[in-house]
Amino acid sequence: MTAPYHLTRRNLAGLDLFRGLSAAALDEVLAKTRCRLLGRDCRVFNQGDGRIRAHALLEGSVRISQSGSDGGQIVVRFIAAGEMFGTMALFTDRRYPADAETLTEVVEVSWSEPDLLKVMTRYPQIAINALKIVGRRIQEAQYRVRELSTQPVDRRVAHTLLRLAKQAGRRAQDGVTIPFPLRRKDIADICGTTLYSVSRVLTAWERQGFLVSQDQRLTITKLSAIERIADDEHT
Numbered sequence: 001m002t003a004p005y006h007l008t009r010r011n012l013a014g015l016d017l018f019r020g021l022s023a024a025a026l027d028e029v030l031a032k033t034r035c036r037l038l039g040r041d042c043r044v045f046n047q048g049d050g051r052i053r054a055h056a057l058l059e060g061s062v063r064i065s066q067s068g069s070d071g072g073q074i075v076v077r078f079i080a081a082g083e084m085f086g087t088m089a090l091f092t093d094r095r096y097p098a099d100a101e102t103l104t105e106v107v108e109v110s111w112s113e114p115d116l117l118k119v120m121t122r123y124p125q126i127a128i129n130a131l132k133i134v135g136r137r138i139q140e141a142q143y144r145v146r147e148l149s150t151q152p153v154d155r156r157v158a159h160t161l162l163r164l165a166k167q168a169g170r171r172a173q174d175g176v177t178i179p180f181p182l183r184r185k186d187i188a189d190i191c192g193t194t195l196y197s198v199s200r201v202l203t204a205w206e207r208q209g210f211l212v213s214q215d216q217r218l219t220i221t222k223l224s225a226i227e228r229i230a231d232d233e234h235t
Helices: 009-013 022-032 087-091 113-122 125-148 153-168 185-193 195-207 223-231
Strands: 036-039 044-046 051-058 063-069 075-081 101-102 105-110 170-171 175-178 210-215 217-220
Touching: 022 113, 044 051, 044 217, 051 087, 051 113, 051 153, 051 217, 075 153, 075 185, 087 125, 105 113, 113 125, 125 153, 125 185, 153 175, 153 195, 153 217, 153 223, 185 195, 195 210
Parallel strands: none
Antiparallel strands: 036 105, 044 101, 051 105, 063 075, 063 101, 170 175, 175 217, 210 217
């Protein structure tokens, strides 16, 4: 991505973190904002880095993954346009808990810890918005833990696809498309199951016409069918 990007007050107003701010407040935040245009497969930050910033996406998609002491890596979340990421490190041990890598070309904005805390102090609405964002993330994590403990693989895969469709899905002629590369391993990581199990489920659904996968882009063609699977306690 090489074209210049003109960052405006309107760009920031579309982020949940800055909802409800006045034009003057947005201008103050804008003055402290760093904007970067990154290509696909670029590392935004690394797990364990200590030079932290709060990040948000204006365009594109990012994959968040964690590595264990044995070198194994799992995907824990995808970030879509309009969402914050990397922010939890500001309020914990001041080290990024995961890697962030671009899946597409992205427009990424960020703020240093002193600058973000300064505008939070000056405009408490930002802090309130941040609490709401964190609350939603915790709620989602609770849902995922419950699914891992109580639901079979089919339902967990269905819930994962529905969350991704709600988060980033784009309406297409043949359904709802998840607009970034989505490996079956990524879905397996998020669902807490094996690649084999996810491949079995997705292949069956493709045969039934519930979804289409092409070049790692997945389109849900029968959203109601996936919703029924997610809600069916007997699957």
